[in-house]
Amino acid sequence: MSKSDDTDDTNYFSVSKYGRDKGIVQDTYVDMTDAYANYGQYVISFQHLASKRTVYFKAFVKDYSEAFNVSWTPTSVYGRTDPIQTYTGTTRKVTLAFDVPAASVGEAYENMGRVSKLVQMLYPTYIRNDEGTGRIIGQAPLVRVKMMNLLTRERTYQDSTADSTFTEMEQVIERSLGMSSPQDTIEAYRTSPLPENGVLAAIGNISYKSDLSKIQIFEKGPNTVLPQSVTVSLSFDVIHEETIGWDSNSKGPLARSFPHKITMSDAENMKQVGSAQSPADIETRMAQEERNQASDDQRLAQSDAFFSLLSGRGNKK
Numbered sequence: 001m002s003k004s005d006d007t008d009d010t011n012y013f014s015v016s017k018y019g020r021d022k023g024i025v026q027d028t029y030v031d032m033t034d035a036y037a038n039y040g041q042y043v044i045s046f047q048h049l050a051s052k053r054t055v056y057f058k059a060f061v062k063d064y065s066e067a068f069n070v071s072w073t074p075t076s077v078y079g080r081t082d083p084i085q086t087y088t089g090t091t092r093k094v095t096l097a098f099d100v101p102a103a104s105v106g107e108a109y110e111n112m113g114r115v116s117k118l119v120q121m122l123y124p125t126y127i128r129n130d131e132g133t134g135r136i137i138g139q140a141p142l143v144r145v146k147m148m149n150l151l152t153r154e155r156t157y158q159d160s161t162a163d164s165t166f167t168e169m170e171q172v173i174e175r176s177l178g179m180s181s182p183q184d185t186i187e188a189y190r191t192s193p194l195p196e197n198g199v200l201a202a203i204g205n206i207s208y209k210s211d212l213s214k215i216q217i218f219e220k221g222p223n224t225v226l227p228q229s230v231t232v233s234l235s236f237d238v239i240h241e242e243t244i245g246w247d248s249n250s251k252g253p254l255a256r257s258f259p260h261k262i263t264m265s266d267a268e269n270m271k272q273v274g275s276a277q278s279p280a281d282i283e284t285r286m287a288q289e290e291r292n293q294a295s296d297d298q299r300l301a302q303s304d305a306f307f308s309l310l311s312g313r314g315n316k317k
Contacts (some may be wrong), residue, residue: 004292015103015106037059047146050124050139073085096233096234100232115232140202144199147198154261156263205233
């Protein structure tokens with residue numbers, strides 16, 4: 001799946017993207033965090049819903065918290081000790097803070113641009129007045145926020161019937177998870193780094209700061225400085241795009257993998273431990289898990305031996 005914003009180069013991280021710093025003679029410095037972001041895809045991304053423009057940051061997360069608030073309206077009734085509680089809704093609020101560090105002048109310059117681009121997403125989309133006398137608000141500044149598997153709108157295939165976010169291959173893999181062992185299930189657990197798979201957010205505030213008395217400042221030129229690190233903090237309400245709750249017929253959740261795309265194994269082929277949790281049931285289950293782990297280790301060893309043999313043959317002249 002290709003990215004939605006072809007004008008955005010912030011999904012690529014390089015300490016030398018803007019060239020070497022002055023005074024650096026050789027390309028001897030390598031920033032390992034670039035590899036973590038580029039290859040490991042440990043990133044935080046944002047997508048402005050109206051324009052589809054995106055921006056990425058390395059996942060130097062300092063604070064991450066979620067709060068699910070349930071609203072009840074109490075109604076006092078004569079003769080009842082407690083008021084009747086009427087459910088009115090459940091909201092999800094996220095607080096996030098992350099550092100945006102720089103290992104070079106060029107990276108510090110781009111980081112300021114990344115932060116600026118994120119702040120621009122807090123403003124609405126305007127359309128021109130038919131009379132040409134000004135602009136009127138056409139769309140609110142909704143933003144998608146994606147942070148690895150922690151903030152994602154992705155679901156397992158069982159929860160996402162006819163979901164266009166799944167490729168054909170991903171659908172095959174996801175369908176097979178219901179028949180997989182617990183080991184296979186966790187091995188296949190992945191989420192996409194694309195910002196369009198982020199949660200839909202109504203951002204309430206964004207703030208950023210640099211403690212200029214404690215961090216290094218790159219002196220770019222006269223009257224021009226670039227902080228080596230910026231801390232970004234934001235909080236937002238998640239807008240639910242699916243019905244979250246329980247099915248009264250099946251007695252199961254409507255979105256089983258909400259909110260982190262995790263579907264726990266039912267261990268259908270394993271010894272189920274009874275509600276009384278008898279020692280015999282537990283010991284039987286532990287023995288099964290040990291045998292399964294031994295089988296997995298054996299398959300892995302055979303696979304390693306096979307590829308080692310192929311590699312040895314390839315090196316022969």
